[in-house]
Amino acid sequence: MNTLLLGIGFGLVTASVLAISTVALSLQFGVTRVPNFAHGELMTVGAYAALVADRAVHNTLLAALAAIAAGCVLGVAINKLLFGPFRRRKVARLTLFVLTIAASIIIQNVVLLIFGGSTQPLPGGGGTPHHLGPFLFTTQQEVIIVLAVAIMAAIHVLLKYTYFGRAQRAVAENLPLAQASGINSAQVINRTWVLTGAMAGLAGFVLGLTTGGLYPAMGFQFLLIVFAAAILGGIGQPYGAMAGALVVGVTMEVSALYISSDYKTVVAFILLILALLLRPQGLVTARRPAAA
Amino acid sequence: MLQYFVSIGTLAAITALLTLGLNSRWGLGGQLDLGFYLFVALGAYVDGVLTLPAASTQPGVHYILGLNLPFVVGFLGAGIVTGLLSLAIGSVALRNLRGDYFAIVTVATTIIGYTVISQYTPLFNGYNGLYGASQPLEGVLHLGPQAYQTFYFGLCVVILAAVFVILELIRRSPFGRAVKSVREDEVAAAAFGRNPYRLRLKAYVLGGVVAGLGGSLFMHYISAFNPASWSPLETFLLYGALLVGGTANSFGAVAGAVIVLVAFPQLTQLIPAFGSNSNAGPAVQAIAIGLLIIVVLRFRPAGLLPELKTMSGQLRTRGSWNWRARRAAGSGES
Numbered sequence: 001m002n003t004l005l006l007g008i009g010f011g012l013v014t015a016s017v018l019a020i021s022t023v024a025l026s027l028q029f030g031v032t033r034v035p036n037f038a039h040g041e042l043m044t045v046g047a048y049a050a051l052v053a054d055r056a057v058h059n060t061l062l063a064a065l066a067a068i069a070a071g072c073v074l075g076v077a078i079n080k081l082l083f084g085p086f087r088r089r090k091v092a093r094l095t096l097f098v099l100t101i102a103a104s105i106i107i108q109n110v111v112l113l114i115f116g117g118s119t120q121p122l123p124g125g126g127g128t129p130h131h132l133g134p135f136l137f138t139t140q141q142e143v144i145i146v147l148a149v150a151i152m153a154a155i156h157v158l159l160k161y162t163y164f165g166r167a168q169r170a171v172a173e174n175l176p177l178a179q180a181s182g183i184n185s186a187q188v189i190n191r192t193w194v195l196t197g198a199m200a201g202l203a204g205f206v207l208g209l210t211t212g213g214l215y216p217a218m219g220f221q222f223l224l225i226v227f228a229a230a231i232l233g234g235i236g237q238p239y240g241a242m243a244g245a246l247v248v249g250v251t252m253e254v255s256a257l258y259i260s261s262d263y264k265t266v267v268a269f270i271l272l273i274l275a276l277l278l279r280p281q282g283l284v285t286a287r288r289p290a291a292a
Numbered sequence: 293m294l295q296y297f298v299s300i301g302t303l304a305a306i307t308a309l310l311t312l313g314l315n316s317r318w319g320l321g322g323q324l325d326l327g328f329y330l331f332v333a334l335g336a337y338v339d340g341v342l343t344l345p346a347a348s349t350q351p352g353v354h355y356i357l358g359l360n361l362p363f364v365v366g367f368l369g370a371g372i373v374t375g376l377l378s379l380a381i382g383s384v385a386l387r388n389l390r391g392d393y394f395a396i397v398t399v400a401t402t403i404i405g406y407t408v409i410s411q412y413t414p415l416f417n418g419y420n421g422l423y424g425a426s427q428p429l430e431g432v433l434h435l436g437p438q439a440y441q442t443f444y445f446g447l448c449v450v451i452l453a454a455v456f457v458i459l460e461l462i463r464r465s466p467f468g469r470a471v472k473s474v475r476e477d478e479v480a481a482a483a484f485g486r487n488p489y490r491l492r493l494k495a496y497v498l499g500g501v502v503a504g505l506g507g508s509l510f511m512h513y514i515s516a517f518n519p520a521s522w523s524p525l526e527t528f529l530l531y532g533a534l535l536v537g538g539t540a541n542s543f544g545a546v547a548g549a550v551i552v553l554v555a556f557p558q559l560t561q562l563i564p565a566f567g568s569n570s571n572a573g574p575a576v577q578a579i580a581i582g583l584l585i586i587v588v589l590r591f592r593p594a595g596l597l598p599e600l601k602t603m604s605g606q607l608r609t610r611g612s613w614n615w616r617a618r619r620a621a622g623s624g625e626s
Contacts, residue, residue: 034392035392082586085590097324098324098531101326102528102532102582102583102585105579106583109574109575109582113572224400224403227396228400231393260411263411266403272397276389276393276397
């Protein structure tokens with residue numbers, strides 16, 4: 001029982017990292033309708049930007065800000081430079097998906113070229129764990145969990161109560177109708193990329209902190225777990241993404257107690273496949289009129 | 293110098309075979325399968341365990357079977373096993389999933405397969421993999437190492453040519469046109485009485501069989517296979533070759549494989565290495581392939597050798613190529 005609770009504790013940490021990244025992926029999918037295969041690279045670049053900043057100024061907070069800034073810049077770059085030239089011509093969604101795959105390969109290998117393939121630890125990781133109720137956390141892990149919850153709350157407020165949030169939901173729901181209603185959809189889409197790029201960059205930074213090291217394929221390998229969580233929750237649905245992240249994160253870590261932890265990702269992918277086959281609409285479905 | 297070209301030529305022939313297999317799935321069937329390389333790897337492993345002697349002869353080495361069978365059995369066995377796996381995965385995934393969701397599931401399946409093959413030692417010797425693969429027919433021919441390389445190059449080219457002709461015949465057959473009609477417009481194809489799921493599944497299994505055959509040739513080319521020698525990412529490089537060469541065009545697939553995956557990397561090797569970074573070569577190559585995919589999609593979306601979609605391309609199937617129609621006509625006369 002005690003070990004099970006410990007496993008759930010680890011699961012909450014993984015779920016927190018996962019939630020930040022998954023909500024970003026889901027929001028971004030909502031407005032572009034393209035599963036972004038380069039989302040993992042937003043995380044990788046964020047993590048490496050944090051590493052560079054931390055080496056320069058030795059400050060974890062500034063490192064986190066560097067991760068966020070790098071994610072923003074790269075997100076906008078993908079939107080403007082990669083998708084931009086294709087948006088004017090009507091291209092198939094699958095073509096855009098292949099484009100993000102190409103972007104993912106390029107960015108991953110640019111990182112490999114600059115930083116090399118070896119694992120590099122992010123300063124500020126680790127720390128001694130202490131008891132918190134039945135769980136065992138380091139202070140840093142507690143900060144990450146609180147951070148994730150705060151971001152989820154902020155996203156909720158943003159989507160529900162701000163003009164940008166309402167416009168964002170309108171574009172995600174029905175692009176032509178949103179445009180006809182006077183919403184500047186190009187601007188909304190670009191701002192969504194800024195927001196989700198920032199979240200992905202930050203997620204890369206906390207991923208680097210919790211797993212202890214950065215390597216060029218870190219985001220790419222984490223990406224499929226993010227997809228698992230997003231699809232489990234119903235892709236394009238931020239609230240579903242939160243639920244999906246929690247389920248996948250906790251299941252992965254709890255499974256590591258019973259079978260070899262090498263199979264952790266396998267468990268996540270089996271969940272993904274089951275989710276797609278059994279409940280393709282996701283855990284949380286939008287309340288929409290039957291006609292939609 | 294000649295040996296160099298023979299070695300590169302063998303690699304080109306095998307790579308072209310793999311690209312043709314991918315073309316059956318993506319070009320013909322229109323399914324974005326990101327797990328293609330799992331079938332190539334499985335083909336190599338299955339061929340290995342069929343042709344290698346039993347594992348118990350070496351200490352610390354574990355793998356299933358080890359039947360010491362001739363190359364032909366390993367080659368065909370690889371195709372059969374990967375075909376059956378394609379049938380199993382395809383019958384679940386293709387029935388339920390479309391487009392990008394299907395693609396994501398195929399990546400997930402590949403990574404599950406990669407993890408299990410690497411971690412579960414009794415299957416294919418885990419991380420150490422299989423090594424010491426036989427040289428097909430060398431026991432009969434006794435050619436010696438240099439002449440044997442040339443022979444193996446010839447063998448790969450002959451197999452490539454055979455597979456190429458078979459795939460072209462299939463593409464030009466009524467079945468091939470039906471698969472393409474599903475790719476172009478599923479609803480219209482279904483309205484004309486086609487079963488989109490069954491047609492896609494057939495194209496998917498066809499690609500899987502070719503992948504397994506290619507994996508088998510690859511096994512005997514490099515004589516060893518382990519998780520370090522393949523990665524799920526390899527599939528993306530094959531897509532690069534296919535998109536550049538010309539999706540759904542067999543000549544394009546071969547041309548793309550030779551240009552993008554063989555000639556291009558050989559040329560990038562001429563670029564002096566950046567400092568002490570040993571990853572520079574593969575990294576520059578991957579970046580170049582990524583850029584190539586984007587540029588081709590932007591400026592020449594159909595590839596260097598686009599698919600023939602005109603009736604003149606279709607009409608040729610009514611002539612001597614279409615054996616089924618000819619046989620039907622022949623039986624009518626007799």
